[in-house]
Amino acid sequence: MTERKKPVGQPDKRRAITAGALTLFARDGYTRAGLDAIAAEAGVSNRTIYNHFTDKAELFQAVMQESTQRVADTMVDIIDRHLTKIIDLESDLIDFGLAWLGVLTSDLAPHFALIRQINAEIEHIPPAALQLWQQTGPGRTRCELAERLRRIAERGVLTIDDPARAAGHLMLLISADNLTDRADLHNENALREMVAAGVSTFLYGYAKRTVVGGRDAADGA
Amino acid sequence: MTERKKPVGQPDKRRAITAGALTLFARDGYTRAGLDAIAAEAGVSNRTIYNHFTDKAELFQAVMQESTQRVADTMVDIIDRHLTKIIDLESDLIDFGLAWLGVLTSDLAPHFALIRQINAEIEHIPPAALQLWQQTGPGRTRCELAERLRRIAERGVLTIDDPARAAGHLMLLISADNLTDRADLHNENALREMVAAGVSTFLYGYAKRTVVGGRDAADGA
DNA sequence: TAATATTTGCACCGATCGTTGCAATCTTCC
DNA sequence: GGAAGATTGCAACGATCGGTGCAAATATTA
Numbered sequence: 106m107t108e109r110k111k112p113v114g115q116p117d118k119r120r121a122i123t124a125g126a127l128t129l130f131a132r133d134g135y136t137r138a139g140l141d142a143i144a145a146e147a148g149v150s151n152r153t154i155y156n157h158f159t160d161k162a163e164l165f166q167a168v169m170q171e172s173t174q175r176v177a178d179t180m181v182d183i184i185d186r187h188l189t190k191i192i193d194l195e196s197d198l199i200d201f202g203l204a205w206l207g208v209l210t211s212d213l214a215p216h217f218a219l220i221r222q223i224n225a226e227i228e229h230i231p232p233a234a235l236q237l238w239q240q241t242g243p244g245r246t247r248c249e250l251a252e253r254l255r256r257i258a259e260r261g262v263l264t265i266d267d268p269a270r271a272a273g274h275l276m277l278l279i280s281a282d283n284l285t286d287r288a289d290l291h292n293e294n295a296l297r298e299m300v301a302a303g304v305s306t307f308l309y310g311y312a313k314r315t316v317v318g319g320r321d322a323a324d325g326a
Numbered sequence: 327m328t329e330r331k332k333p334v335g336q337p338d339k340r341r342a343i344t345a346g347a348l349t350l351f352a353r354d355g356y357t358r359a360g361l362d363a364i365a366a367e368a369g370v371s372n373r374t375i376y377n378h379f380t381d382k383a384e385l386f387q388a389v390m391q392e393s394t395q396r397v398a399d400t401m402v403d404i405i406d407r408h409l410t411k412i413i414d415l416e417s418d419l420i421d422f423g424l425a426w427l428g429v430l431t432s433d434l435a436p437h438f439a440l441i442r443q444i445n446a447e448i449e450h451i452p453p454a455a456l457q458l459w460q461q462t463g464p465g466r467t468r469c470e471l472a473e474r475l476r477r478i479a480e481r482g483v484l485t486i487d488d489p490a491r492a493a494g495h496l497m498l499l500i501s502a503d504n505l506t507d508r509a510d511l512h513n514e515n516a517l518r519e520m521v522a523a524g525v526s527t528f529l530y531g532y533a534k535r536t537v538v539g540g541r542d543a544a545d546g547a
Numbered sequence: 548t549a550a551t552a553t554t555t556g557c558a559c560c561g562a563t564c565g566t567t568g569c570a571a572t573c574t575t576c577c
Numbered sequence: 578g579g580a581a582g583a584t585t586g587c588a589a590c591g592a593t594c595g596g597t598g599c600a601a602a603t604a605t606t607a
Contacts, residue, residue, distance in 0.1 A: 114553065115604090134446055136357045139594060150555045152597090161595065218449070225355055225446035227508075228439070267523070270502070274527050277498040285464060285494065287448075302488070306495050310531030335583065336574085360564060371585045373567090382565070 114157045121147045122154055126168045131215035134222050135165055166234065169223070172216045173242040179208055180246040188253040194262055195308060202279040202300035209283070210290055247272045263311045271311055278303035335378045342368045343375055347389045352436035355443050356386055387455065390444070393437045394463040400429055401467040409474040415483055416529060423500040423521035430504070431511055468493045484532045492532055499524035 125147030129138040140161060144151040158164040187201035209217055223230065223238070251268035254275070258265040265271045282289060282299045289295040346368030350359040361382060365372040379385040408422035430438060444451065444459070472489035475496070479486040486492045503510060503520045510516040 118554080132449065134357070136355070140596085141594080152556075153554055155596070156553070221442075221446045221448070225442045227442070228353065270520075270523055273502050274499060274524070277502055278495060281491070281494045281498055285460070285468065299491075302491055303495070306528075306531035309533065309535075310527035312530065314530075339584080361566085362564085373586080374584055376566075377583070 114153070118149060118153060119157050122149055122157060122164070123168050123171055125149070126164055127172055127215050127219065130165060130168060130222065131218035135161075135226065169219065169238065170241075172213075172219060173238055176208070176213050176216045177242050177245050179213060180205070181249050183208070184246065184249050184253055188250070188257070191257060191262075194257065195304060198275075198304045198307070199297070199300050202304060203297065205276075206280060206283070206290070206296060206300065209280075247276070250275065258311075262313060263308075264313050265311055274310070275303075275307050278307050335374070339370060339374060340378050343370055343378060343385070344389050344392055346370070347385055348393055348436050348440065351386060351389060351443065352439035356382075356447065390440065390459065391462075393434075393440060394459055397429070397434050397437045398463050398466050400434060401426070402470050404429070405467065405470050405474055409471070409478070412478060412483075415478065416525060419496075419525045419528070420518070420521050423525060424518065426497075427501060427504070427511070427517060427521065430501075468497070471496065479532075483534060484529075485534050486532055495531070496524075496528050499528050 122143070125145075126138070126143045129143050129146055132138075133142075140154060141151050143164075144154055147154075154164065158167065183201065183204045187197055187204060191197050223235075227235065247269060251272040254263070254265055254271050255268040257263055258268070263271075279300055281303050282295075289299065343364070346366075347359070347364045350364050350367055353359070354363075361375060362372050364385075365375055368375075375385065379388065404422065404425045408418055408425060412418050444456075448456070468490060472493040475484070475486055475492050476489040478484055479489070484492075500521055502524050503516075510520065
């Protein structure tokens with residue numbers, strides 16, 4: 106049986122702490138972010154943090170878990186909102202992609218800076234904790250997206266053998282240039298074009314096609 | 327005119343230092359990697375490091391520049407070796423992808439850990455230095471890959487409007503699952519399947535097609 | 548109001564780290 | 578062999594940081 110830790114301290118203080126910690130962890134990274142700075146950011150005494158969390162490590166884990174949950178919820182919501190009732194698949198996917206990328210510049214932006222911190226120290230993080238995060242975060246959204254794609258394919262518009270992999274491909278294609286050119290994240294036109302290009306490649310890549318021997322089945326006519 | 331800094335100290339010591347620094351920066355990150363540890367790893371006195379570099383920051387920059395150059399050279403080499411003479415496009419692309427991913431587990435692996443460090447502190451890095459790295463590193467390989475794809479498309483096998491973007495798509499699709507499941511990097515079968523799936527999506531996505539109105543041009547027949 | 552839980556400020560410990568100065572030793576090259 | 582330069586070990590400084598103990602102050606609840 107897992108020990109049930111009774112919550113100690115006032116909940117609003119705890120929220121303030123995790124919020125401030127998220128800000129500073131995201132901006133400065135785990136090591137650089139000092140507890141004094143976090144306390145200041147949270148409008149809380151240094152000593153109070155240790156009243157809610159035993160460790161800096163435990164604080165980080167709590168922040169991570171909280172943020173992951175919130176972002177995953179948002180992502181799943183976006184998936185449900187754009188990919189349940191499909192009118193025009195291409196424009197729906199583009200809208201979905203834009204909403205998806207919009208999260209990166211929303212108030213949840215710090216989360217992704219946090220992800221980069223995780224990624225940098227990935228060799229030093231206990232695999233169990235890492236897998237737990239992977240599961241409740243990107244894993245969940247990818248699963249949700251895969252399910253939507255499966256249903257769309259089921260209705261005969263796409264050819265998808267492995268929905269999970271297709272979901273991965275779609276997510277990557279949508280945010281393609283993002284990795285090489287972060288400036289475009291705030292350029293509405295470039296953003297739309299990038300997403301449209303990614304969606305286009307995805308749609309052609311998974312277009313319904315007759316199953317015959319070679320690849321020629323798709324580029325024929 | 328940019329100041330020419332005359333090299334100080336013995337070149338082999340300098341190489342030993344940058345090599346050791348790469349190892350530790352990659353493993354522990356910029357902040358965690360101590361200069362004493364770096365000195366020990368390099369088989370060199372702490373004090374000697376300050377004879378070659380003024381700062382920890384300058385040392386890091388030198389390491390970064392060196393490593394980026396070497397990896398970019400390797401990448402360009404792989405591109406040239408696999409994508410110059412095309413026999414069977416699909417199998418050539420798969421071989422290319424496997425060689426590409428092979429670099430991630432080669433002796434150049436520390437470089438990518440270093441990249442993750444960069445990515446984590448991306449907000450704290452002077453944009454000029456960042457752009458310089460972007461240009462001589464991934465930018466260069468993407469450019470080279472784009473050129474190869476352009477030539478391939480020119481010979482009528484693919485339809486590529488924007489070679490640079492296509493190159494980006496190909497690179498992402500090849501290493502798709504890599505981001506979600508790092509364990510598969512050492513599983514030969516899973517790796518091959520992942521690359522094959524990515525290449526397949528890419529080939530369908532950019533398959534030669536007759537230019538007509540709708541998307542139906544590709545999924546017909 | 549009284550009892551209890553929580554927060555706060557402050558001083559402090561121990562450890563790590565970047566950096567420097569210095570004098571001694573070793574290498575390189577003429 | 579000797580001069581110039583490079584390397585080394587060592588000690589030390591100043592700063593930062595995680596974490597703790599303690600007693601006073603504040604808020605919560607009965």
